[in-house]
Amino acid sequence: MAVTKETIMDALKGVNDPELNRSLVDLGMVKDVEISGDAVRVTISLTFAGCPLKTKIKQDVEEAVKAVPGVNYVEVVMTAMTSEERAKLFGQAPSEMEGIKKVKRVIAVASGKGGVGKSTVSVNLAVALKGLGKNTGILDADFHGPDIPIMMGIKDRPLGSKGMLLPLEKYGVKVMSTATLAGEGVPIVWRGPLVNKAIKEFLGKVKWDDLDFLIVDLPPGTGDATITVTKSIPLDGVIVVTTPQKVAVSDVRRAIGLFKTEEIPILGIVENMSYLKMPGGSEDDILDIFGSGGGEKLAKAFQIPLLAKIPIDPQIRIGGDSGEPISAKRDETSEVFFTLAQKVIEECETQPNN
Numbered sequence: 001m002a003v004t005k006e007t008i009m010d011a012l013k014g015v016n017d018p019e020l021n022r023s024l025v026d027l028g029m030v031k032d033v034e035i036s037g038d039a040v041r042v043t044i045s046l047t048f049a050g051c052p053l054k055t056k057i058k059q060d061v062e063e064a065v066k067a068v069p070g071v072n073y074v075e076v077v078m079t080a081m082t083s084e085e086r087a088k089l090f091g092q093a094p095s096e097m098e099g100i101k102k103v104k105r106v107i108a109v110a111s112g113k114g115g116v117g118k119s120t121v122s123v124n125l126a127v128a129l130k131g132l133g134k135n136t137g138i139l140d141a142d143f144h145g146p147d148i149p150i151m152m153g154i155k156d157r158p159l160g161s162k163g164m165l166l167p168l169e170k171y172g173v174k175v176m177s178t179a180t181l182a183g184e185g186v187p188i189v190w191r192g193p194l195v196n197k198a199i200k201e202f203l204g205k206v207k208w209d210d211l212d213f214l215i216v217d218l219p220p221g222t223g224d225a226t227i228t229v230t231k232s233i234p235l236d237g238v239i240v241v242t243t244p245q246k247v248a249v250s251d252v253r254r255a256i257g258l259f260k261t262e263e264i265p266i267l268g269i270v271e272n273m274s275y276l277k278m279p280g281g282s283e284d285d286i287l288d289i290f291g292s293g294g295g296e297k298l299a300k301a302f303q304i305p306l307l308a309k310i311p312i313d314p315q316i317r318i319g320g321d322s323g324e325p326i327s328a329k330r331d332e333t334s335e336v337f338f339t340l341a342q343k344v345i346e347e348c349e350t351q352p353n354n
């Protein structure tokens, strides 16, 4: 039996958008059907590229088309609607920055190199800001290693509503990450233009609502991914995380250089893994595992504040691994992050646009 466009469209009428609960055909999401003998290529237009239900929709389309008599090969191509198409469907077009229009400050957390504790600082800073009464969100823009959901103990996927994604919430902090869109352990290959597009979706189509602070965990280092993200986000300031040793410090110089070129205000430096308090020892009984003075030297050289010196503490690591950041409780160990959060609030208040 010859396969026709009509039989394919009939089959697709039975496939619903799981969120909108209407047929893909009725929603105008079937953009194209190409038939060549027993092979069919269907192009589906998602409401927006980062749609978390993408995989499910693709699978459903594939199954429905495969079930049509005479079809042996199916290819499903996913594209995204233009803002006009979306406007037609939803009655209005979310503007590019719609999602963050009520966000007062977007602050990025950067590092000169990987593994210095950038995500740990982002998470604990965000939770501490919330603890100090500030409405806070965290955007995991570390596309290649999105760890924020693990550190925040988040497993759910965000839901959509009226063309916007609703961020997840934990410890009172709103959270959005590429990891929560793709699912844990699912690799995503992010290249420049895709990163740019995804960032726009995170800012424009995530309903952040009223936030005092949106903390953005940047990719490590000063490579393409970091540059693309910093160029795509209207940043109010950046915090640079380093460790005290010489190599880390020289990488941070590069990062500071990058932000200065981009004219992004540097709120200050956080020196992480600064020292280890000896168990059972006195307050002064500390070990400088990675050397000392790196953060101070940088702060002096660039005339930017050293916002915090965070010790190496197993509790900090356990907090990250277990999804219960230490700043969720205010105590002796987490106080260093509350002091950091307070300084960030103060630094922001001195900014000219305040």
Ligand SMILES: Nc1ncnc2c1ncn2[C@@H]1O[C@H](COP(=O)(O)OP(=O)(O)OP(=O)(O)O)[C@@H](O)[C@H]1O
Residues within 6 Å of the ligand: 111, 113, 114, 115, 116, 117, 118, 119, 120, 121, 142, 145, 147, 219, 220, 272, 273, 310, 311, 312, 313, 314, 316, 317, 318, 320, 321
């Ligand atoms: N002050 C600290 N004390 C103890 N462990 C820490 C501290 N800071 C970070 N860690 C641990 O070090 C590891 C790396 O931290 P994290 O993932 O925050 O680094 P990162 O700079 O974001 O890494 P990446 O470059 O991969 O994005 C994690 O296991 C974290 O729990």
